[in-house]
Amino acid sequence: MKAILKREFASYFNTLTGWIFVAALLAFTGIYFMILNLFQGSVFFASTLDQIRYIFLITVPILTMRCFAEERRMQTDQLLLTAPVTEEDIVLGKYGALLCVLAIPMGISCLCPLIIRLCGSAFLGADYAAIGMFFLLGAAQLAVGMLISTLTGSQLIAAGLSFCALLLLYLWDGLVEYLPVSAVGSLIGILVILLLLTALFYAISRDRRMAAVLLAGGSVLLVGWYFLDTRRFAGMLPDALKLFSLHAAFRTAASEHLLDIRGVLLYLTVIVMAIMLTVTAIRSRRWN
Numbered sequence: 001m002k003a004i005l006k007r008e009f010a011s012y013f014n015t016l017t018g019w020i021f022v023a024a025l026l027a028f029t030g031i032y033f034m035i036l037n038l039f040q041g042s043v044f045f046a047s048t049l050d051q052i053r054y055i056f057l058i059t060v061p062i063l064t065m066r067c068f069a070e071e072r073r074m075q076t077d078q079l080l081l082t083a084p085v086t087e088e089d090i091v092l093g094k095y096g097a098l099l100c101v102l103a104i105p106m107g108i109s110c111l112c113p114l115i116i117r118l119c120g121s122a123f124l125g126a127d128y129a130a131i132g133m134f135f136l137l138g139a140a141q142l143a144v145g146m147l148i149s150t151l152t153g154s155q156l157i158a159a160g161l162s163f164c165a166l167l168l169l170y171l172w173d174g175l176v177e178y179l180p181v182s183a184v185g186s187l188i189g190i191l192v193i194l195l196l197l198t199a200l201f202y203a204i205s206r207d208r209r210m211a212a213v214l215l216a217g218g219s220v221l222l223v224g225w226y227f228l229d230t231r232r233f234a235g236m237l238p239d240a241l242k243l244f245s246l247h248a249a250f251r252t253a254a255s256e257h258l259l260d261i262r263g264v265l266l267y268l269t270v271i272v273m274a275i276m277l278t279v280t281a282i283r284s285r286r287w288n
C-alpha cells in the first residue's frame with residue numbers, strides 16, 4: 001500500500017493536476033481570508049471556509065478523474081490487478097495519496113487563525129475544528145470522486161460524472177425542499193432511490209442476482225411497512241435525506257463554532273462506504 005501511495009502522490013505533482021488542486025484551494029482561501037477576516041474584521045476563520053465550499057466542485061473532479069479511469073483506458077491497471085496486492089491495498093493507497101494532496105493546502109491554511117490572532121482576538125479552538133471539518137468534507141467528496149472514477153475509462157466522463165454528483169450534494173438542501181411530503185409520495189421517492197442504488201451496485205459489482213435480491217427484498221419490505229404504518233411515511237423522504245447533507249453538516253459547525261460530532265460521523269460513513277464500493281468494483285474487475 002505504501003508503494004502505491006508514494007507512486008500516486010508523486011504522479012499528481014509530476015503533472016499539473018496536483019499543482020492546480022493545491023493552487024486553486026490556496027488562492028480562493030487567500031482571497032476570502034483577506035476580504036472576510038482581514039478587511040471586514042471577522043474573527044472566525046470558519047466564515048472563510050464556509051464561503052469556499054463550492055471550490056470542491058471543480059478541484060475534486062480534476063484530481064480524481066485519473067485515479068482509476070486513466071489506468072483503465074491505458075490498460076496499465078492490469079499491472080496492479082495481477083500484482084500480489086489486495087484490492088484494499090490498491091484502493092487505500094490511491095485514496096491515501098488523494099488525502100495527502102488535500103492535506104497540503106489544509107496544512108498551510110492552519111496559519112490563517114494564527115494571523116488573525118496576531119491582528120487581534122481569535123478563537124483558535126473553533127477555527128481548527130472548522131479546518132478539521134473542512135478537511136473531512138473534502139475527504140468525503142474525494143472518496144465519491146474516486147468511486148466514480150472506477151465506472152469509466154474516460155477521464156472526461158469521470159470528471160463530468162463527479163461534477164454532477166458533487167453539484168447534487170452541494171444543492172442537496174434546496175432540492176430536498178421540493179420533494180413530496182405525502183405518505184405515498186415518500187414511498188414512491190424511496191422506491192426510486194432504492195432502484196438507483198441497486199443500479200449503482202450492479203454497475204460496480206456486476207452481480208445481477210444480488211442486485212435483484214436487494215431490489216426485490218427492499219421493495220417488499222418498504223411496501224409492507226407502508227401498509228402497516230402509513231402515517232410514518234408522511235414527510236419521511238425529505239426528513240431522511242436531510243440527514244445526509246454533507247454541506248449542511250459543515251455549515252452547522254461553522255455557524256455554531258463547534259465540532260459537530262454528527263457531521264464527523266456522516267463524513268466518515270460516506271468515506272467508508274465509498275471505499276468499500278470502490279474495493280468491490282476493483283475486485284469485480286480483477287476476477288472478471
